[in-house]
Amino acid sequence: MIQPPPLNTAELQAMDRAHYLHPFTDHKALGAQGTRIIERAEGIWLWDSDGNRILDAMAGLWCVNVGYGRTELAEAAYRQMLELPYYNSFFQCANPPAVRLASAIADIAPAHMNRVFFAGSGSEANDTVLRMVRRYWDLKGQPQKKTVIGRINGYHGSTVAGASLGGMKPMHAQGDLPIPGIVHIPQPYWFGEGGEQSPEDFGIWAAQQLEAKILELGVDQVAAFIAEPIQGAGGVIVPPATYWPEVKRILDAYEILLVVDEVICGFGRTGEWFGSQYYDLTPDLMPIAKGMTSGYLPMGGVIVSDRVADTLIEEGGEFFHGYTYSGHPVAAAVGLENLRILRDERIVDYVRKDAAPYLQERIAGLIDHPLVGEVRGVGLLGALELVSDKTRRARFAGDGRAGGLCRDICVRNGLVMRAVGDTMIMSPPLIISRAEIDQLVELIWRCLDLTAAALKE
Secondary structure (H helix, E strand, O other): OOOOOOOOHHHHHHHHHHHOOOOOOOHHHHHHHOOOOEEEEEEOEEEEOOOOEEEEOOHHHHOOOOOEOOHHHHHHHHHHHHHOOOOOOOOOOOOHHHHHHHHHHHHHOOOOEEEEEEEOOHHHHHHHHHHHHHHHHHHOOOOOOOEEEEEOOOOOOOOHHHHHHOOOHHHHOOOOOOOOOEEEEOOOOHHHHOOOOOHHHHHHHHHHHHHHHHHHHOHHHEEEEEEOOOEOOOOOEOOOOOHHHHHHHHHHHHOOEEEEOOOOOOOOOOOOOOHHHHOOOOOOEEEEOHHHOOOOOOOEEEEEEHHHHHHHHHHOOOOOOOOOOOOOHHHHHHHHHHHHHHHHOOHHHHHHHHHHHHHHHHHHHHHHOOOEEEEEEEOOEEEEEEOOEOOOOEOOOOOOHHHHHHHHHHHHOOEEOEEEOOEEEEOOOOOOOHHHHHHHHHHHHHHHHHHHHHHHO
């Protein structure tokens, strides 16, 4: 096998600039500064093409749950590629890894959820959700129940349906979104939007916006409510404790389907297998992706409740929906091995009992930094609110410049954190050790100091 000659950073950046269109990117600005080339990774660490070591506090993009460098996952893919590299799930066909993965997911899902529809990503999973929700109500003899309620600043992917279900205004501004039949209510973001209310009162208020919207639209028109247990891309928005119990009461009262988007929270991130279990929810549909394969191969899906699946199966005939790569055998083999690692190494237990309590304890101390107005988190998710005046909960100008500055300073100092406006968020691999959490917090404090100094300038 002839290997192509190695390229240095400048050569790779030039090739990238000439040919590679990146997701969620200002390409003109990126071309001017050049991309950061990530060459290898191990555990929770990345190395770029210039040899710099970087602590990946975002687990890639919320997904590398078992950490980098797990040879078992590469070997699972290799073995499956030799045996059956691909076959589709159309035409009454299946493959052993996909069948076994569906069964393994059902074993860890809430007891009332026993079937899985596979897709290639979280975005595709949420396209499936929209189709499945509307098909369910068609079969129930209520075809007018089409409207899905989402949340402002929620994120459910970037396909047309996924971006519409999400509530991110910059995405909606491009492409005439959302599509008809999708509306949004306020998010449970106490720090940013709670005003003078207590978190408890604000949680009730935010939940009751769902009831108000249902009554405004008409109960006979509303098909489902979709929400993340904890909003990830929106800034790790942890809802007040009063929020989800009130949402459950409302959905039960009006018999509206609940879609809990587990793309980020699923597969151990909260210290439970799913965020639904952390918040004691009973979803009808759960989109999944990311941690299902720890990002080693692309795969998504929807875990379907018995009442929805039984309706589709018993009353539905053919469901005209699916993807070329639904149940891809190699991705499924990697997913199976990933679940085995999570289970056999008791990683979810480790998150719940050890890593998450320690991370939350350590990051809580960052509230003492003059730049930090709030620290919040659940499991191995965390957020820091950067403020200009913490005594008044006063934000910066609102253009995200402080957060962007902090993000860039982090990278230059060996740390990947993500900026959502002026909120710094983290989601490290689930295998992060206590010593590595200490390193993470030390790096964050140092980067906050440098950010504060740069802001003064």
